[in-house]
Amino acid sequence: MDQIYVIKEVLNFYEGKQGVVVCGWVRTRRDSKGFSFVEINDGSCLKNLQLVIDHGTLPLDEVKRITTGASIRAIGDIVPSPGKKQKWEMHVRKLEILGEADPNKYPLQKKRHSDEFLRKIAHLRVRTNKYGAIYRIRSRAAFLIHRFFQQRHFSYIHTPIITSSDCEGAGDLFQVIKRGEELDSFFKRPAFLTVSGQLTAEALCMGLGKVYTFGPTFRAEDSNTPRHAAEFWMVEPEMAFYDLEQDIDLAEELIKYVVSNVVKENSEDIELFTRFVDKGLLERLNRVIEEPFVRIEYSEAIFILKHADKKENFIFKPEWGEDLQTEHERYLSEKHFNLPVVVYNYPKDIKPFYMRLNDDEKTVAAMDILLPQVGEVVGGSQREERYDVLVRNIEQMGMDIEDYLWYLDLRKYGSVPHSGFGLGFDRLIMFLCSVHNIRDTIPFPRTPGTLNF
RNA sequence: UCCUCGGUAGCUCAAGCGGCAGAGCGGGUGACUGUUAAUCACCAUGUUGGCGGUUCAAGUCCGCCCCGAGGAGCCA
Numbered sequence: 133m134d135q136i137y138v139i140k141e142v143l144n145f146y147e148g149k150q151g152v153v154v155c156g157w158v159r160t161r162r163d164s165k166g167f168s169f170v171e172i173n174d175g176s177c178l179k180n181l182q183l184v185i186d187h188g189t190l191p192l193d194e195v196k197r198i199t200t201g202a203s204i205r206a207i208g209d210i211v212p213s214p215g216k217k218q219k220w221e222m223h224v225r226k227l228e229i230l231g232e233a234d235p236n237k238y239p240l241q242k243k244r245h246s247d248e249f250l251r252k253i254a255h256l257r258v259r260t261n262k263y264g265a266i267y268r269i270r271s272r273a274a275f276l277i278h279r280f281f282q283q284r285h286f287s288y289i290h291t292p293i294i295t296s297s298d299c300e301g302a303g304d305l306f307q308v309i310k311r312g313e314e315l316d317s318f319f320k321r322p323a324f325l326t327v328s329g330q331l332t333a334e335a336l337c338m339g340l341g342k343v344y345t346f347g348p349t350f351r352a353e354d355s356n357t358p359r360h361a362a363e364f365w366m367v368e369p370e371m372a373f374y375d376l377e378q379d380i381d382l383a384e385e386l387i388k389y390v391v392s393n394v395v396k397e398n399s400e401d402i403e404l405f406t407r408f409v410d411k412g413l414l415e416r417l418n419r420v421i422e423e424p425f426v427r428i429e430y431s432e433a434i435f436i437l438k439h440a441d442k443k444e445n446f447i448f449k450p451e452w453g454e455d456l457q458t459e460h461e462r463y464l465s466e467k468h469f470n471l472p473v474v475v476y477n478y479p480k481d482i483k484p485f486y487m488r489l490n491d492d493e494k495t496v497a498a499m500d501i502l503l504p505q506v507g508e509v510v511g512g513s514q515r516e517e518r519y520d521v522l523v524r525n526i527e528q529m530g531m532d533i534e535d536y537l538w539y540l541d542l543r544k545y546g547s548v549p550h551s552g553f554g555l556g557f558d559r560l561i562m563f564l565c566s567v568h569n570i571r572d573t574i575p576f577p578r579t580p581g582t583l584n585f
Numbered sequence: 586u587c588c589u590c591g592g593u594a595g596c597u598c599a600a601g602c603g604g605c606a607g608a609g610c611g612g613g614u615g616a617c618u619g620u621u622a623a624u625c626a627c628c629a630u631g632u633u634g635g636c637g638g639u640u641c642a643a644g645u646c647c648g649c650c651c652c653g654a655g656g657a658g659c660c661a
Binding site: 162163164165167168169180182200213214215216218235236237238239240241242244245246249251252304328349353354356357358359360364365366447455457458459507508510554556557558569580581 | 610611617619621652658661
């Protein structure tokens, strides 16, 4: 079998080449007298390869079966194109139609479709320019996350998908049962899908030093918004000996690393979004790469918001001790600073039990990173490493200490200061592609009331 | 879960007060052309989301349901 070249390789040839094999899906065909132009795409890059088919090589009635959406394998010569829109084209010697696509029924047109329509045909939308680009960027970003951590001596760990208790202390969990049996028949206790790998990651960092998990996470919250999915992907690093400031430094560095390298390595795809989806995208990405993130304490944020309330007239009045509302976050990251904003040192009463109590005894060493357009993309904290304080927290929040004995062991034997955060991967993709609905960054999204494909 | 808006041809949308359901794109056929969102001509396309109600008459008004979008809460 001949080697199959991907279109990305072919378009980077520095000289012509004979007898090249390419495969792909037809985007469009234009017939001329005596020959036809066919553009195919194979997903390796945004660009199509133009095939020139002489009707002497393939009779016209055969050529007419090459319709939009059909799949083909072609062998031919790569030669410089006289046309202005492409450097190389293929003069086809032999062409085989692998699978036809009835043009009366194939749902994808050459023209633009709405995101809502494409979501209904999620199994086919990958064949459009926009969704191909989103998934290529998603792939690249995932790889860059691994590269970032691996270069910094982190170990990639696999935390459980099936868990016995939830991490946040509350929240809606999916329960795991053996089909047709009692709730706890299999594990002899209730079992759930993970909402975070943090607690087990903490255990592993107390031995491996620096670790990260990167995997699917599940939340059964009935929240129907463009930013929530029932199944999403989260990056969760956990670092021994890191304090909150080092935690924030790492998160900022990670976001800058992924954004800058996607801009470099997927420049064609980013250009597509900048041209056709959001003119301000590249500029916004560059700002994130070049400018330091704004860092403000929660108390400062409340101060700024209270001041701004006179003009903005927020629906929820900012008040120390209350969580920041969506309108507050948007004001800070989009209007006031127009930059990524890190808010840290939150009141302890609105944060979970494992966050480290600050010396003021009122706040904890927590931090959130807010991105313009997307909102909260990172949530993290320095963890409470003091055994007594942690026990008190668990008791005060009415949780069962029996469930956390192993977690408390980490504070009993060689406890160290440590920190970590969770980064919503799909939300980062939203930011990178200026996609406004998380359902469009996940190939087959799961949301309340929707479980297709 | 709550609030708001929407559902009409394959797609994107139009159809003042209830009165014969339309356009562009896409598709088909033909012409022309190293074309490239090709161009030109002609042709076809409908259970107006579903069920029920009001009416001589419902895409349009009323009720219930389904689906989608935006906003809110919660969060990543």
